[in-house]
Amino acid sequence: xxxxxxxxxxxxxxxxxxxxxxxxxxxxxxxxxxxxxxxxxxxxxxxxxxxxxxxxxxxxxxxxxxxxxxxxxxxxxxxxxxxxxxxxxxxxxxxxxxxxxxxxxxxxxxxxxxxxxxxxxxxxxxxxxxxxxxxxxxxxxxxxxxxxxxxxxxxxxxxxxxxxxxxxxxxxxxxxxxxxx
Numbered sequence: 001x002x003x004x005x006x007x008x009x010x011x012x013x014x015x016x017x018x019x020x021x022x023x024x025x026x027x028x029x030x031x032x033x034x035x036x037x038x039x040x041x042x043x044x045x046x047x048x049x050x051x052x053x054x055x056x057x058x059x060x061x062x063x064x065x066x067x068x069x070x071x072x073x074x075x076x077x078x079x080x081x082x083x084x085x086x087x088x089x090x091x092x093x094x095x096x097x098x099x100x101x102x103x104x105x106x107x108x109x110x111x112x113x114x115x116x117x118x119x120x121x122x123x124x125x126x127x128x129x130x131x132x133x134x135x136x137x138x139x140x141x142x143x144x145x146x147x148x149x150x151x152x153x154x155x156x157x158x159x160x161x162x163x164x165x166x167x168x169x170x171x172x173x174x175x176x177x178x179x180x181x
Contacts, residue, residue, distance in 0.1 A: 079119055079144050079177040087119035087177035088112060091146065095123050095173055098138050102131045107168075114174060120149075122172040128165045139173065146175035 004012065081087035088111035096109045104127035114120035127135070132153070139148055150172040157164035 074178055077144055077176075079175050080180040081119070081177050082180050084114060084116070084119060084177070085111065087175070088114065088121055091119040091173065091175050092121035092123070094142065094146075095121055095139065095171065098142070099123060099125045099127070099135055102127065102134050102138070104131055104135065104169075112172070117176060117178075118174050119177045120172070120174045122170065124168070124170050126166060126168055129167065130165075132167060132169055135171075139171075144175060146173045148173045 079087050079090060081090055092109050092111045096106055099106060104125040107124040107126060109121065109123040112120040112122050125135075136148065136151075139146060148171060150170070152170040154168040155164075155166075156168065157166050
């Protein structure tokens with residue numbers, strides 16, 4: 001092999017230098033710059049998450065006001081009581097008061113256990129046909145709304161006196177309730 005001329009040696013030296021600089025760039029500086037870029041992307045994602053969290057915190061007052069408004073509306077549509085037994089007792093009192101206002105003779109009334117979220121009550125009353133119709137109309141218009149689940153009507157007096165207008169009525173009603181706070 002022949003010796004290299006000075007010009008060729010310079011070219012080989014420049015080529016070796018370029019290869020060395022490229023190797024340093026790829027092996028040392030590349031990962032460092034990539035790390036900076038990754039950290040910058042993570043900082044940007046964290047800043048966006050932080051900004052979204054600040055917006056949520058800022059909207060908490062409006063969300064709380066809306067929750068209170070909705071709770072007030074629920075209390076208008078549902079009975080509010082500490083528990084199911086109290087709610088059933090309140091329902092019993094409402095039905096009994098309506099029957100007494102119409103002149104019915106209350107024989108018995110009781111708060112009946114019901115499934116969760118519901119109050120249930122039953123009443124046994126002696127009244128006329130007109131009073132029964134008025135009672136059902138009044139119960140239909142009560143707020144918060146209740147549902148009459150069962151009505152049993154017995155007209156024993158009509159067997160002996162066909163002009164008798166008295167009925168023995170058993171009425172069972174339910175209403176939804178929410179726990180009072």
